[in-house]
Amino acid sequence: MQARLTLEDGRTFPCRSFTGPGEASGEVVFNTSMTGYQEVLTDPSYSGQMVTMTYPLVGNYGVNDEDVESGRIQVAAFLVKEYQPFPSNYRSTQSLADYLAGQNILGVEGLDTRALTRHIRNGGAMRAIISTTDLDPESLKRRANALPSMVGMDLAREVTTRRAYRWTAGKPELLGDELTLDARVWRHRGDRPSVVAIDFGLKYNIARCLERVGFEVLVVPAETDASAILATAPDGLFLSNGPGDPEPVVYGVRTVKDLLGRLPIFGICLGNQILGLALGGRTYKLKFGHRGANQPVKNLKTGKVEITSQNHGFAVDMDSLGTDAVEVTHINLNDNTVEGIRHRRLPAFSVQYHPEASPGPHDAAYLFDQFRAMMKTK
Template sequence: MKALIGLEDGTVLTARSFSGSGEAMGELVFNTSMTGYQELLTDPSGAGQLVTMTYPLIGNSGVNPEDMESAGIHPRALLVREYQRWPSNYRATESLADFLQRSGVLGVEGVDTRLLTRKIRTAGTMKALISTEDMDPDSVVRRARAWSGLDERDLVKQVSCVTRYRWQDDVPLPADHFAEGAGYKVVVYDYGVKYAQLRLLARKGCRVLVVPADTPAEEVLALQPDGVFLSSGPGNPAAVHNVVGNVKKLLGQVPIFGICLGHLLLGLAYGCRTYKLKAGHRGSNHPVKNLLTGRVEITSQSHGFCIDTASVPASVEATHTNLNDNSLEGMRHRELPAFSVQYHPEFASGPHDAEYLFDRFIQLMEQAS
């Protein structure tokens, strides 16, 4: 089925839908991962995006329930050079096309992904419309330009849980009995949490309770947690409502570990400024230098915003930096038990280089107990 892709800069490309008819309006981005398309599709950090895969062949491993990173798909469309219709993997339970179609998400192939990637690298992320219904090139461009975009939207409220739940045995369970059992009690603020983050906390022996993003700090402290985890999530941190004030109240009261959006929100609580990256960092092969050890880590990343290094207060120390563009990738408070990273140390899907950060969180809770 023929599809048109209209970009706000006036570019129009033709493609073929492999997931049925429909339209998708969103922010056009690219991801450099060679594997893990199911993980990135189910990562809430991709909410509202049209994801272009730079790796040319997508779909060969199919889809399976074990590799889900949330309950569903969050990007509005997936753009690939070539879709593989016949997956060959013993774990696959359905094809990527069936997965997308079942979720009402567009998948298009036959796209010049190199062209799109170079455009985004040069001009930055941009608004775009993909349609199998509107075949007028001028119309798809005009509609893309008229769209309001994502920067001013609070995307966290779209992906956060509504009620608290316990994470145990790799499944969400009712929140009862959180206080019972062995291991440190960790409250996870769900800004768009990935299941891999919950799995790793549980694997480290923690009792994990996930709460909605706007849960008051007083309610969290009343649970007497040993630590608070600020999860990853989508969008502009400055557009997220009723969150930063709670993080401020938690500082100094309990050890805090933040990832991705959680890192940005912790930065805002410190008094830092954030800004939008030109093309964003999305992929599983981004080199990051640990400034404390001098070691280089290969990291998985999925973010479009970053903390302005010049705005970091003297009470906070930079711990990691991106070797591609020198953007801030990690920081820790010099006096309070709080630290965070911009990338994804839970490695789903990505390398294992940064798993030690979860051990550091455990150590902070040990020292505070």
Template sequence: MTTATRGAKRAPAVLVLEDGRTFRGRAYGAVGETFGEAVFSTGMTGYQETITDPSYHRQVVVMTAPHIGNTGMNDEDAESRRIWVSGFVVRDPARVPSNWRSARTLDDELTAQGVVGISGIDTRALTRHLRERGAMRVGVFSGDALADDATLLARVQEAPQMKGADLSAEVTTQEAYVVPAVGEKKFTVAAVDLGIKGMTPHRMAERGIEVHVLPATATAEEVYAVAPDGVFFSNGPGDPAAAEHAVALMREVLERGTPLFGICFGNQILGRALGFGTFKLKYGHRGINQPVQDRSTGKVEITAQNHGFAVDAPLDTVSDTPYGRAEVSHVGLNDNVVEGLRLLDRPAFSVQYHPEAAAGPHDAAYLFDRFVSLMEGQRA
């Protein structure tokens, strides 16, 4: 929910959390008002990929790095057709971007797309508050939207919560499209778009995969109409407990025994399809510096993440599911959150992070090769 007007770049602005904590600064991007869930991202770079990630739909993103906007905005690094964050919060925006690929400033792009933001606030104090109190609803107000604190707080508390929100249909593609394989075509994959990032099908295409990206509403018949060698479930926003269609679709794929790979929201959907629960994290994992251990190799990866929900599965035991045995394959080293699942009797696995590495790091790129190996094994 965003309303905005152009101009008045340095107009007074205020950020109001649902518990009453208030931060005052200056407008950044569009002037107006916006509401969402306040979350923080720990990446020191990659803000263009962050704000265009559909997983951030209905969230107001706080950047913990103090200086944002240095490299401007370009026409190559966007992960989708538009900016998806509901609002953007920075401490010290760059006055002038300095990068040979920059086509315009971050401030101008936020304004052009009607994204209300705020700058000049203590983002460190705000981040500490969210770590202690948890992610919560927030409003950012500037220009004519400003009012007394009590009125603004009441409006924030009327905004919808993230828990229980089914949002994939709001961010998915409306029409199926194909990303052709680079070089020789080796496999066909049906990718269910729950909020997919553009780099993800590109990473598969680099491995000789022709990717058919399908809407989140796709049926099993539509998935199998493309004769897939594998099925992929993407990242996306919202509460997995509300994503009943995606869970039902994944169960049909599991029944058929087709190689399956899920990332981020897709990991949570696999968890629910297997019969595990999901729960909302206190403040989530967001950024490009999250340590995860691959339990099959013992290797530690630094990963890109964006999730506020997690799978509730036992870490140290193999679980019986309707589709055979399953185990936790990856675990977060900061808080022991489930970061991956693997079926032992069927060709299916998932991770809770972003191996497409946009923006960075590239430690988890091998997971696409693991998906290729599953499809090769099934074909053999």
């Protein structure tokens, strides 16, 4: 089915839908990973974005019920060069087209993803519309320019869990309608250290990694305040990844400020940006973001280079951090942006990349052990 993608600057790309008729809008970004499209599709950090895969052939191993990072597809649309309609994999339970169509997500192929990626790299991530019904480039351009900007958009509020849940044996277990929890409610299963994970768009594999290193994990909604968190008597606080601009997430920043020095804190991706804001820093939007499984990051303490998986469009401003209290621990070797920070005196640290990535590099898995070592011995 014929379709057309038009960017806010007027650049247009003919393509065709492999999921049926439809229309989608959002910010167009690209991901350089060769595999992992199901994890990409279900990553809440992609909320509000239309994702282009730079690897040309997509769909060849289908999808399954296990390789998901949340309870639903999060992307606004999925853009590929060539869709493979006949998956061949013993774990596959469904084709990619049926998976997308089943959740009313538009998928398009036959698009010049190489040209689109080069255009975004030169001009920056842009708002756009894909349609199978409106094929007029001028009409689509006007509509694309009317879309809201990602800057100033609080998407964490949209993707967060509505109810607290315990992460148990690799899956969520809902605990109730209200966050009126204490240690007796959710820590009765053992004497492992407990961590409260604030869900700004939590990927399931982060919860799996926290559980793997020995934590009991309680996941709470993004707007949970410090008093409610302290009422659960946790041993640590985790700040999750998530979509959108970190600066409008003022409730999360306020909670972290209230808990600094009271609990060990570890943040990933949006959690890194929120910690940076809580420590007095600023954030800014990157030109086209970092999305893929091969970003080189240097650990400034060890001098080692880690190959990392990343998915973010904003970053912490290095110059805004007071060096007396905050130390930059990691930098991106492609553009020297901040990839990790820590407080010099308080037990709080974070990274911009994804140490839990699956599939992807495992160079940074040590960070979960580092967080576990900050807890009281149990």
